[in-house]
Amino acid sequence: MKKVGVIGAGTMGAGIAQVLAQSGYEVVLRDVKSEFIDKGLGGIAKNFDRNIQKGKMTEDEKAAILQRIEGTVDIQTLASCDIIIEAATENMELKKKIFTELDQVCKGDAILATNTSSLSITEIASATNRPDRVIGMHFFNPVPVMKLIEVIKGLTTSEDTKNQILELCQKVGKTPVEVEEAPGFVVNRILVPMINEAIGILADGVAKAEDIDEAMKLGANHPIGPLALADLIGNDVCLAIMEVLYHEFSDSKYRPHPLLRKMVRGNLLGRKTGRGFYVYS
Numbered sequence: 001m002k003k004v005g006v007i008g009a010g011t012m013g014a015g016i017a018q019v020l021a022q023s024g025y026e027v028v029l030r031d032v033k034s035e036f037i038d039k040g041l042g043g044i045a046k047n048f049d050r051n052i053q054k055g056k057m058t059e060d061e062k063a064a065i066l067q068r069i070e071g072t073v074d075i076q077t078l079a080s081c082d083i084i085i086e087a088a089t090e091n092m093e094l095k096k097k098i099f100t101e102l103d104q105v106c107k108g109d110a111i112l113a114t115n116t117s118s119l120s121i122t123e124i125a126s127a128t129n130r131p132d133r134v135i136g137m138h139f140f141n142p143v144p145v146m147k148l149i150e151v152i153k154g155l156t157t158s159e160d161t162k163n164q165i166l167e168l169c170q171k172v173g174k175t176p177v178e179v180e181e182a183p184g185f186v187v188n189r190i191l192v193p194m195i196n197e198a199i200g201i202l203a204d205g206v207a208k209a210e211d212i213d214e215a216m217k218l219g220a221n222h223p224i225g226p227l228a229l230a231d232l233i234g235n236d237v238c239l240a241i242m243e244v245l246y247h248e249f250s251d252s253k254y255r256p257h258p259l260l261r262k263m264v265r266g267n268l269l270g271r272k273t274g275r276g277f278y279v280y281s
């Protein structure tokens, strides 16, 4: 069985590492500080404890799965991996730097996938000497729950790379949808402007946050409202996606709302910082 590396132990990287390990893969989870890895692994253990309480998992199973995840701050540890999934901060310059490093460290035939929410796969691939083996593998939050993976080919991605990633999607129990490269792909081009609009409605004083969310739950059958969803995704991630849509399309309809910008400046990022549109204990 293939060994998979995950870059970034945040909201998404931890979830991706969890589903890979649960599906039997050996996983190397890399972040820049060991405290970030500990936080990611702690979150996974908490998810398993919930499953144990519900009688869906045993302590032995939890221990066996956690043992398959090796946390590290050393990028060289990824040299033994066959596929690497990058889930670091949504920033093109950072991702290019990471992909250049990965290209140098990883096996020649290893696939380098990115979980980017909106950025160009072709541009990320251009930072490597293996643009045919770079691809988008876009998971959804929370990763253990959400079934979809958008599989995004860049201009240079090979069919073989795509087929190997489609196979990995099936092996981790997810449903892939193939998407051509475009800003925000499919889901985020629809979902994140909707969140941005909800923030505008809040800023205009049309309704309270709770009522905006209640309206969309009861009136559009969404599982959670758009402001609660912004807090789940992270307001920094939402802003980064809106910026990509706005700049790539040069269309004012994608203008990030100033309140979203203000929230990010105030570190009101949502669940991950304990406060966003709502407060979390």
Ligand SMILES: CC(=O)CC(=O)SCCNC(=O)CCNC(=O)[C@H](O)C(C)(C)COP(=O)(O)OP(=O)(O)OC[C@H]1O[C@@H](n2cnc3c(N)ncnc32)[C@H](O)[C@@H]1OP(=O)(O)O
Pocket: 047, 050, 054, 116, 117, 139, 140, 141, 142, 143, 144, 145, 146, 187, 188, 191, 223, 224, 229, 233, 237
């Ligand atoms: C930004 C991007 O690039 C792309 C994106 O990801 S966009 C965001 C996409 N995600 C969404 O739209 C999520 C919308 N929200 C939902 O679907 C639901 O609110 C939810 C699944 C998150 C929670 O569901 P809920 O019914 O309100 O809560 P709850 O009953 O506690 O949870 C349902 C199940 O999910 C699990 N779950 C909830 N949150 C979880 C988490 N963070 N991690 C792992 N499991 C979780 C629960 O353990 C529970 O599992 P069981 O059914 O096995 O008991």
Ligand SMILES: NC(=O)C1=CN([C@@H]2O[C@H](COP(=O)(O)OP(=O)(O)OC[C@H]3O[C@@H](n4cnc5c(N)ncnc54)[C@H](O)[C@@H]3O)[C@@H](O)[C@H]2O)C=CC1
Pocket: 007, 008, 009, 010, 011, 012, 013, 030, 031, 032, 033, 036, 086, 087, 088, 089, 090, 091, 094, 098, 115, 116, 117, 118, 138, 139, 140, 141, 232, 233, 234, 237, 272
């Ligand atoms: N939050 C969400 O709902 C979703 C996010 N995404 C995408 O996933 C990626 C990660 O997002 P989140 O997990 O939300 O972010 P996050 O902020 O929770 O975690 C990012 C992690 O990357 C780490 N990191 C930064 N530079 C690194 C490097 N050089 N090497 C290793 N780790 C590094 C950070 O320390 C942090 O722990 C982004 O590209 C984002 O757009 C995709 C789907 C959903």
